[in-house]
Amino acid sequence: MKKYTFIFAGAGLSSLMTVYEMIQSGSFSEQKILLIDANSKITNDKTWSFWEKESGDFDAILAKKYETANFKSSRYSRKLDLQPYIYKTVRAVDFYKKMFELINQQPNIEFLEAQISNFSESEKGIVVETNLGVFHGEKLFNSLYNPNLVLSQTKFPLVQQHFIGWFIKSKESVFTPETATFMDFSIPQKDTTRFMYVLPTSSTEALLEYTLFSPTLLNKEEYEIGIKDYIKKLGISEYEIVEKEHGNIPMTCYPFWKDNTQNILNIGSAGGWTKASTGYTFKNTTKKSKEVVRFLQNHSDFRKFHRKDKFWFYDLLLIHILFHKNEIGSSIFSSMFRKVKASLIFKFLDEETSLGQDLKVIWQCPKMPFLNALFSRIFK
Numbered sequence: 001m002k003k004y005t006f007i008f009a010g011a012g013l014s015s016l017m018t019v020y021e022m023i024q025s026g027s028f029s030e031q032k033i034l035l036i037d038a039n040s041k042i043t044n045d046k047t048w049s050f051w052e053k054e055s056g057d058f059d060a061i062l063a064k065k066y067e068t069a070n071f072k073s074s075r076y077s078r079k080l081d082l083q084p085y086i087y088k089t090v091r092a093v094d095f096y097k098k099m100f101e102l103i104n105q106q107p108n109i110e111f112l113e114a115q116i117s118n119f120s121e122s123e124k125g126i127v128v129e130t131n132l133g134v135f136h137g138e139k140l141f142n143s144l145y146n147p148n149l150v151l152s153q154t155k156f157p158l159v160q161q162h163f164i165g166w167f168i169k170s171k172e173s174v175f176t177p178e179t180a181t182f183m184d185f186s187i188p189q190k191d192t193t194r195f196m197y198v199l200p201t202s203s204t205e206a207l208l209e210y211t212l213f214s215p216t217l218l219n220k221e222e223y224e225i226g227i228k229d230y231i232k233k234l235g236i237s238e239y240e241i242v243e244k245e246h247g248n249i250p251m252t253c254y255p256f257w258k259d260n261t262q263n264i265l266n267i268g269s270a271g272g273w274t275k276a277s278t279g280y281t282f283k284n285t286t287k288k289s290k291e292v293v294r295f296l297q298n299h300s301d302f303r304k305f306h307r308k309d310k311f312w313f314y315d316l317l318l319i320h321i322l323f324h325k326n327e328i329g330s331s332i333f334s335s336m337f338r339k340v341k342a343s344l345i346f347k348f349l350d351e352e353t354s355l356g357q358d359l360k361v362i363w364q365c366p367k368m369p370f371l372n373a374l375f376s377r378i379f380k
């Protein structure tokens with residue numbers, strides 16, 4: 001029986017990034033590694049955006065980068081200078097290609113296209129069951145998100161970032177290619193938190209996403225009507241849909257780390273690597289994957305891979321508000337983006353700010369909802 005040192009359940013963002021860091025470290029070339037995914041990872045299933053100062057590991061495969069971005073509410077519109085950050089966009093297919101080109105050069109790493117039905121841990125190690133057989137290993141990295149873990153409890157509410165995006169080519173030149181639109185809250189809120197996210201690639205081409213931060217999903221038609229209305233509002237009379245994407249990203253402070261065991265580490269969205277207050281995962285994954293590789297150099301018990309800090313608590317308050325008073329989301333984000341510099345907001349979301357800087361951001365938000373949330377959480 002062949003036994004692997006590390007098995008990755010899923011070969012999406014977090015697994016590939018962790019394997020990439022393992023290869024970069026040069027410390028794992030003697031270990032047998034198996035990646036298992038039901039999908040061959042050769043199509044563009046999403047577009048990732050993230051912010052970064054100066055250059056980064058993925059600059060060679062960027063689809064687009066922005067130095068400015070718009071924020072719009074029903075009351076004001078602001079053009080944000082992102083410096084010293086750059087907002088970068090990577091097409092998932094280019095990321096997978098880059099990762100697999102590197103992985104395929106490693107004699108110790110295998111990829112298996114198979115459906116995983118179960119995995120477990122015993123005294124002898126870990127076992128992964130698939131439609132193509134059973135695989136044994138010492139350690140498992142699991143990136144298969146199990147929504148039931150969050151849905152079966154009420155202590156940590158679940159808000160979802162759900163959206164449908166259309167990449168369109170329009171007849172009219174209406175887009176400003178060098179400026180992204182992070183959040184346009186000028187669309188009807190319908191007692192929820194909803195906005196348009198726009199990533200233009202030329203004056204006639206852009207990805208338009210009708211996005212909600214809310215507990216409940218919509219019917220497909222509702223997102224699509226929202227996109228069509230926005231296209232009309234932009235003054236576009238004719239357009240072609242080049243590509244479509246959809247997503248449903250968990251925004252929760254559920255303590256995923258509690259489900260880690262000695263030999264199973266939950267990673268990616270399944271491990272709580274998604275920033276609860278924004279749904280952004282890419283940037284956090286670049287950090288967490290480096291952390292995992294450093295951790296492996298000195299530790300072997302995955303139950304110790306965890307750090308809970310003030311940012312987790314800030315996110316918990318925001319998610320509490322968005323869950324219980326979803327209709328005020330627009331006013332919270334609008335207050336924050338109205339006065340705070342984009343660079344400070346990015347630093348705050350990257351969890352790199354001091355307490356003084358945290359207060360500069362939080363102070364701009366409506367106070368009562370946060371005080372109420374604080375009170376509720378303390379007595380929960």
Ligand SMILES: Cc1cc2nc3c(=O)[nH]c(=O)nc-3n(C[C@H](O)[C@H](O)[C@H](O)COP(=O)(O)OP(=O)(O)OC[C@H]3O[C@@H](n4cnc5c(N)ncnc54)[C@H](O)[C@@H]3O)c2cc1C
Pocket residue numbers: 009010011012013014015036037038039045046047048049050114115116117143144145245246247248249267268269270279280281282283
């Ligand atoms: C459309 C979309 C756009 C997004 N855009 C952004 C963005 O702009 N910026 C950002 O920071 N985040 C974004 N996210 C959030 C986040 O970055 C992604 O969801 C990211 O892919 C999460 O990484 P992961 O490793 O947790 O999961 P995944 O990348 O989804 O990897 C999990 C893998 O497990 C495989 N799998 C699942 N079940 C099984 C099974 N039973 N057997 C075998 N394989 C299985 C899947 O095929 C998949 O490859 C987006 C998400 C979506 C859906």
